[in-house]
Amino acid sequence: xxxxxxxxxxxxxxxxxxxxxxxxxxxxxxxxxxxxxxxxxxxxxxxxxxxxxxxxxxxxxxxxxxxxxxxxxxxxxxxxxxxxxxxxxxxxxxxxxxxxxxxxxxxxxxxxxxxxxxxxxxxxxxxxxxxxxxxxxxxxxxxxxxxxxxxxxxxxxxxxxxxxxxxxxxxxxxxxxxxxxxxxxxxxxxxxxxxxxxxxxxxxxxxxxxxxxxxxxxxxxxxxxxxxxxxxxxxxxxxxxxxxxxxxxxxxxxxxxxxxxxxxxxxxxxxxxxxxxxxxxxxxxxxxxxxxxxxxxxxxxxxxxxxxxxxxxxxxxxxxxxxxxxxxxxxxxxxxxxxxxxxxxxxxxxxxxxxxxxxxxxxxxxxxxxxxxxxxxxxxxxxxxxxxxxxxxx
Numbered sequence: 001x002x003x004x005x006x007x008x009x010x011x012x013x014x015x016x017x018x019x020x021x022x023x024x025x026x027x028x029x030x031x032x033x034x035x036x037x038x039x040x041x042x043x044x045x046x047x048x049x050x051x052x053x054x055x056x057x058x059x060x061x062x063x064x065x066x067x068x069x070x071x072x073x074x075x076x077x078x079x080x081x082x083x084x085x086x087x088x089x090x091x092x093x094x095x096x097x098x099x100x101x102x103x104x105x106x107x108x109x110x111x112x113x114x115x116x117x118x119x120x121x122x123x124x125x126x127x128x129x130x131x132x133x134x135x136x137x138x139x140x141x142x143x144x145x146x147x148x149x150x151x152x153x154x155x156x157x158x159x160x161x162x163x164x165x166x167x168x169x170x171x172x173x174x175x176x177x178x179x180x181x182x183x184x185x186x187x188x189x190x191x192x193x194x195x196x197x198x199x200x201x202x203x204x205x206x207x208x209x210x211x212x213x214x215x216x217x218x219x220x221x222x223x224x225x226x227x228x229x230x231x232x233x234x235x236x237x238x239x240x241x242x243x244x245x246x247x248x249x250x251x252x253x254x255x256x257x258x259x260x261x262x263x264x265x266x267x268x269x270x271x272x273x274x275x276x277x278x279x280x281x282x283x284x285x286x287x288x289x290x291x292x293x294x295x296x297x298x299x300x301x302x303x304x305x306x307x308x309x310x311x312x313x314x315x316x317x318x319x320x321x322x323x324x325x326x327x328x329x330x331x332x333x334x335x336x337x338x339x340x341x342x343x344x345x346x347x348x349x350x351x352x353x354x355x356x357x358x359x360x361x362x363x364x365x366x367x368x369x370x371x372x373x374x375x376x377x378x379x380x381x382x383x384x385x386x387x388x389x390x391x392x393x394x
Contacts, residue, residue, distance in 0.1 A: 002317065004317050005317060005363045005366065005367060007319060007353040007354060007359070007367065008353075009203075009295060009354040009356045010152055010153075010180060010321070010352065011321055012202045012203070013206075013356060015202075015207055016253060019206055019249045019250050019253070022246060022249040023242040023245050023246040023249075026242040026245050027242050030044060030047070034238075034239050034241060035229075035230060035238070044239075047241065047244075048239055048241060050248065051244045051247060051248025051249075052066045054248045054252050055212060055247065055248060055251045058182075058183075058187070058251050058252075058255045059197065059214060060187075060188040060191070061189050065214055065215055065217055066212050067214075067215060067231045068210065068212050068239065068244055069210075069212060069213055070210065070211060070240075071200045071208070071209060072101075072198050072199060072200035072203075072211050073103040074213075075198035076101070076104050076107060078213055078221075079175045079196045079221070080094070080107045080111065080144070080175070081107060081111070081224065082221035082224050083173060083175070083196075084144075086221045087143040087144070087173070087220075088116075088143075090143055091139075091140065091141030092115055093116070093119070093142045094108065094116060094119070094143065094145075094146065095118075095119045095121065095138070095142060095146070095147075096108055096118060096121065097120065097122075097123060097148070098122060099123055099336045099340075100146070100147075101152055101177055101179070105335075108120075119137045121133055121137060125340050125341055126154075126156055126291075127151055127154050127286075127287055127288065128156055128159065128291075129158055129159070129163065131159065131162055131166065134166060135166060143172065143173065144172065144173045145163065145167045145175070146177070147163050147176060148176060149178040149180070149181035149187070149197075150178075150180045150184070151287065152179070152180045153298060154292070154298045154336055155180075155287045155288075155292035155293040155295075156287045156291065156292055157293065158176075160192045161193070164194055173196065174194055174195050175194075175195065175198070176192075176196075176198070177198045178199050179198060179199055179203055180293060182197075182200075182254075183199075183203070183250070183258070184254075184295065185293070185294075189214060195216045195219050196214060196215055196219065196221075197214040198214075199211055199214075201243065201246060201247035204250050204251065205250050206247045206249070206250030206251070207246040207247065210243030211247075215234075223235060225237055262294040262295075264357065265294040265295040265355050265357070265359075266294045268359055269296070269297055269355060272297055272364045272368060273297055275364070275368040276297075276299055276368060279372055280371060280375055282302040283299050283300065283301045283302070284302075284342075284346070285297075286299065286337060286340065286350065293354075294355075295356065295359075296352070296353075296354055297355075298350065298351070298353075299350065300337065300342060300346045300349050300350045301349045303378075303379045303382045304379060304382065305348055305349060305378070306348055306351060307322065309349070309351055310322060312377070312378070316370045318370060320351055321351075322334070322350050322351060322352060333348050333350075334347055334350060345384075
């Protein structure tokens with residue numbers, strides 16, 4: 001393979017060199033357990049606290065409101081299941097959206113089997129939650145609203161501040177899955193009235209296997225993993241000190257570079273969108289054109305199948321996806337694309353490209369030329385496209 005162009009940063013990112021450098025001593029030199037009382041290990045407790053402060057600062061939160069987890073999926077599960085357990089006597093109704101990550105949707109299915117009722121909100125054609133429908137869905141027994149900050153497939157950023165205000169007005173807890181948004185867009189938990197927030201290290205050039213759940217002071221949810229007294233008795237298990245150090249460094253890096261980095265990503269994103277729309281017919285941009293993550297591009301191409309497109313892109317050294325990495329291998333079309341109103345046959349021909357700070361214009365020119373060639377080759381093999389062309393020529 002002559003070249004590699006990695007455009008699947010929504011699935012995972014390359015761990016930044018400075019993050020790896022920051023982590024290394026905690027594998028080999030400062031390897032003590034922070035819960036131990038002797039000085040060699042206890043020093044790591046201060047290190048963990050320092051990272052907690054960095055991450056809290058990125059959200060406008062207090063350090064003691066940050067709880068480290070193994071990643072975004074654990075944080076999502078914890079927020080929903082623990083809220084259901086803690087507030088189930090008050091009510092058994094939860095509101096979420098139809099385009100959530102499966103860490104939310106499958107947890108909601110789990111809760112439904114245990115007597116909870118879930119309302120799944122519709123979204124508009126751009127993937128945005130309908131606020132009026134949210135207001136109408138609220139009941140006296142509603143205990144939680146969980147809506148993602150930005151969608152992992154189509155990149156649409158939700159009206160989080162408005163959703164948070166509605167939740168606060170009705171005295172309902174508000175959780176947001178910010179796995180894709182944290183480090184990509186500014187987040188202020190107080191301004192957005194967020195009670196719980198999930199994030200993951202490997203989405204912002206940090207290590208895998210580390211995440212956090214922000215829990216606002218006063219929210220009475222219980223432990224999710226039981227055992228020791230770590231994380232202020234709310235999340236048992238020996239702290240992943242190298243991962244926490246890496247996450248702290250990655251968060252610091254993301255906040256420091258956010259303005260310049262995301263401006264570059266938006267410029268390149270819009271450049272490739274324009275090339276695709278101008279040069280490849282019968283395609284559709286999915287997600288809100290402007291109110292989307294800086295690095296996200298999602299297209300559906302008529303008359304082709306997404307899996308074939310990905311295989312042929314891979315042969316040219318281009319790494320992309322057709323949707324969430326968590327559903328890789330599934331033959332079903334994206335639930336997100338179906339929710340925004342795409343028919344099955346068009347949803348099957350989807351492509352997600354997510355940029356990084358290392359992506360160049362030259363990379364995207366190569367991608368655009370490759371896409372033009374591949375899409376045309378696939379359409380030339382499609383009986384549906386052949387029939388369409390014949391009808392157009394009549």
